[in-house]
Amino acid sequence: MTDPNERRLLTPEEYLAAQNSPEFQDLKKKFRAFAFPMTFAFFAWYLLYVLLSTYAPDFMATDVLGNVNIGLLLGLGQFVSTFVITHLYVNHANKRTDPIADEMRERLEHHDYAGSRGTDTQGVTRG
Amino acid sequence: MADVLAADSGTIGEPAVNISIFGVFVLITLFITFRASRNNKSAADYYAAGRNISGTQNGLAIAGDYLSAASFLGIAGAIAVFGYDGFLYSIGFLVAWLVALLLVAELMRNTARFTMADVLAFRMRQRPVRMAAAISTLTVSLFYLLAQMSGAGGLVTLLLGVSGEAAQAVVVTIVGALMIFYVLVGGMRGTTYVQIIKASLLIIGAFVMTVWVLGKYGFNLSALIGGAQELAVEGRDVAAPGAQYGATGTSKLDFVSLGLALVLGTAGLPHVLMRFYTVPTAKDARRSVVWAIWLIGIFYLFSLVIGYGAGALVGPERILGAPGAVNAAAPLLAFELGGTVLLGIIAGVAFATILAVVAGLTITASASFAHDVYASVIKRGNVPPNGEVRVARITAVVIGAISIGLGILALQAGINIAFLVALAFAVAASANLPTILYTLFWKNFTTQGALWSIYGGLIACVGLIIFSPVVSGAPVVEATGKSPSLIQDVDFSWFPLNNPGLVSIPLSFFLGWLGSKLSKERPDELKSAELEVRAFTGIGAEKAVQH
Numbered sequence: 172m173t174d175p176n177e178r179r180l181l182t183p184e185e186y187l188a189a190q191n192s193p194e195f196q197d198l199k200k201k202f203r204a205f206a207f208p209m210t211f212a213f214f215a216w217y218l219l220y221v222l223l224s225t226y227a228p229d230f231m232a233t234d235v236l237g238n239v240n241i242g243l244l245l246g247l248g249q250f251v252s253t254f255v256i257t258h259l260y261v262n263h264a265n266k267r268t269d270p271i272a273d274e275m276r277e278r279l280e281h282h283d284y285a286g287s288r289g290t291d292t293q294g295v296t297r298g
Numbered sequence: 299m300a301d302v303l304a305a306d307s308g309t310i311g312e313p314a315v316n317i318s319i320f321g322v323f324v325l326i327t328l329f330i331t332f333r334a335s336r337n338n339k340s341a342a343d344y345y346a347a348g349r350n351i352s353g354t355q356n357g358l359a360i361a362g363d364y365l366s367a368a369s370f371l372g373i374a375g376a377i378a379v380f381g382y383d384g385f386l387y388s389i390g391f392l393v394a395w396l397v398a399l400l401l402v403a404e405l406m407r408n409t410a411r412f413t414m415a416d417v418l419a420f421r422m423r424q425r426p427v428r429m430a431a432a433i434s435t436l437t438v439s440l441f442y443l444l445a446q447m448s449g450a451g452g453l454v455t456l457l458l459g460v461s462g463e464a465a466q467a468v469v470v471t472i473v474g475a476l477m478i479f480y481v482l483v484g485g486m487r488g489t490t491y492v493q494i495i496k497a498s499l500l501i502i503g504a505f506v507m508t509v510w511v512l513g514k515y516g517f518n519l520s521a522l523i524g525g526a527q528e529l530a531v532e533g534r535d536v537a538a539p540g541a542q543y544g545a546t547g548t549s550k551l552d553f554v555s556l557g558l559a560l561v562l563g564t565a566g567l568p569h570v571l572m573r574f575y576t577v578p579t580a581k582d583a584r585r586s587v588v589w590a591i592w593l594i595g596i597f598y599l600f601s602l603v604i605g606y607g608a609g610a611l612v613g614p615e616r617i618l619g620a621p622g623a624v625n626a627a628a629p630l631l632a633f634e635l636g637g638t639v640l641l642g643i644i645a646g647v648a649f650a651t652i653l654a655v656v657a658g659l660t661i662t663a664s665a666s667f668a669h670d671v672y673a674s675v676i677k678r679g680n681v682p683p684n685g686e687v688r689v690a691r692i693t694a695v696v697i698g699a700i701s702i703g704l705g706i707l708a709l710q711a712g713i714n715i716a717f718l719v720a721l722a723f724a725v726a727a728s729a730n731l732p733t734i735l736y737t738l739f740w741k742n743f744t745t746q747g748a749l750w751s752i753y754g755g756l757i758a759c760v761g762l763i764i765f766s767p768v769v770s771g772a773p774v775v776e777a778t779g780k781s782p783s784l785i786q787d788v789d790f791s792w793f794p795l796n797n798p799g800l801v802s803i804p805l806s807f808f809l810g811w812l813g814s815k816l817s818k819e820r821p822d823e824l825k826s827a828e829l830e831v832r833a834f835t836g837i838g839a840e841k842a843v844q845h
Binding site for chain 2: 180181183184186187189190195198199202205206209210213214217218220221222224225226228231232234236237238239240242243246247249250253254256257260261264269272275276279280
C-alpha cells in the first residue's frame, strides 16, 4: 500500500488505453496463439483416448510388449503429453508473454498510459 | 497371511499402531498450526495465507488438496478390481490440470482477492453474480465435504477396528472437530501447512509401495499385469478397457460423460482456485500448477502400480470381501507388503488426507459465504475491518457442524465416495467453468449470461442427478438383494446416465452464450478493459502481506 508507484489508482481510461495499445494486443495474441490451439489439441487427444477406450476396446486390448497393450501405452502417453505441454507452456510464457506483461506492468505503475486516449495506440509517456 | 486378514473382527493390522501414527500426525500439525496462527491478522492472512506461500510450497499444497481419499484409495482400488477402467479416472484427473494451467490459474490470480466470485462479478452487476457464484461454490464444496466425511467413517471401520454406527459417528465427529480447529486457529496458512505435510507423506508412502511392488516383479510392468491377471475375476482382462463401463450402450455413454466432467471440473473447483490466491504473483501461481502437475502425475503413476500390485498380491476377491470393499485395496496391499507398520503408516496418511482436504474445503466455503454473501450481498460492502473474518470463522464452525451431520447420514446410507466426488466435479464443470472461461475470454459476456450459465448449469446438473438411477430405479443387484440407488423400491428416474456432465456442461456453455445474446444491457466496456489488462499484466493484483 505504501509502494510509491501505487499512490494513485489507475483510472478506467488508463485501462482502456492500455487495452487498446499495440503491445497489449500483441500480448493477447501471443497468449492465445499458444493457449487456444494447445487446449484444443490436448482436449481432442483426451477425448480420442476416452472414445477409443469406450468404443474400441478390442483395439485397445491389443498386446504390444508382453501384457502391456495399446490402451495402457496410450494412457501413459496422456501422462507424457501432459508433462510435455506443461513444459512447453512454461517456456512459451517465459520467453514470449512474460517480458511484454512485465514491461506493461511497469509502465502502468508509472501511469504511462494516462495521457493517451483509447484510440491513441502509442501510449505516449507523459510527465 | 490371508487367514489373518480374513479374521472376523473385519479389521486388518493393529488398530493401536494405526491410531498412534495418526495421533503423531495430528500433534505435529497442531503444533505447526499454532505457530502459523501468530500471523493471522487481516482477511488476506486468514483467507489467503498473506499471499506469502511460495510456488513450490503451493504446488505441494495443491497436490495435498487434490489427492483426496477418493484419489488415493478409490483409484488404486478401482485398478485392483477393474484394471484398466480404474486407470481412466486418474488420466481425467491429471489432464484436467492443463485447463487450469493454460487458461485459468494465472489470470485468476491476477484478478481475484479471495474468492471465485471476485473475478466472475468483476465486470457484471455485483450482487446477483456474487450470489450465484457463492451458491455454486457452497454446493460444490458441500458435495465434496460430504464425500470426504463419509470416507473418513468408512476408513475407520477398516483401519481402527471401530464398527457400529455410533462408533463411526463418533469418529466422523472427531475428524470434523479437528478440521474446524485447524481452520479456526490456523486459517489458510495452517491449512496450507497441513496439506503440504500430508502431500509429502502420501507421495513418499506411495513411492515406497510402488518400488516394493515393482521389486517383487523384477521391475517389469508386464509381469506385474500378468500377476494381476492370474487373480482377476473370471473372464476379465485387467489390461483391457470395458470391465466396469463396457456393458451396454448407456454405460459407455456414462463413461464418456464422466470423462468430460473429470477433465473440465478441476479448473472450476473453488477450493482449487482459492489455492492460487495464496502465492505472491501470477508467476508463482504458474510455478505451483507446474509442481502440482508433476506431483499429481507421478502419484497417479504410482497408483497404477499400487492398483495392479493389489490386484496381483491381494486379489479382487479378498479386496471386495474386506470391509470398505474397493477402498480397502491400498491398505490391504500395505499390510501384505510391510505388515502392521506399513499399514499403520498408510492408514495414518489416509486419515491425514481426509483431514487436509476437508480443512481446505471448509475454508473455501466459509470464505465464499463471508466475503460474497455476507460482506457484499447482505452488507453491501459496509463491514468493519474484522467483521468479515469473524463471520468467516463462525461460518466455518457452522459448515463443519453441517458436514459432520450430513457425513454421518451419508455414511449410514452407504453413499459411494467416488460418486459424490464425481458429482462435485460435474457441478463444478457445469456451473463454474463456462462462466470462468467466458468472463476471461469473451468480451460480450453479460450479467444475464453469467446468471443463466451458473444457475442453468447448477440446476441441470443437480436436477438430472435426482432423476438418474443414482437416486432411484437402478436394477436390484442379485448378490446383495438391494438396488445401488439411494432410495429403494421407488422409481422416478427418467435420465439414464449416472453422470450428467455430457448434457449439463454443453447446456451451461450454451445458456451463457444465449443469455448474453438476448441481454438488453451492454457489457461494461471500462470494467471489461480493466479486468483484461489486470488479468494479463498483473497490474493492481493483490500483493503479499508484509509482516
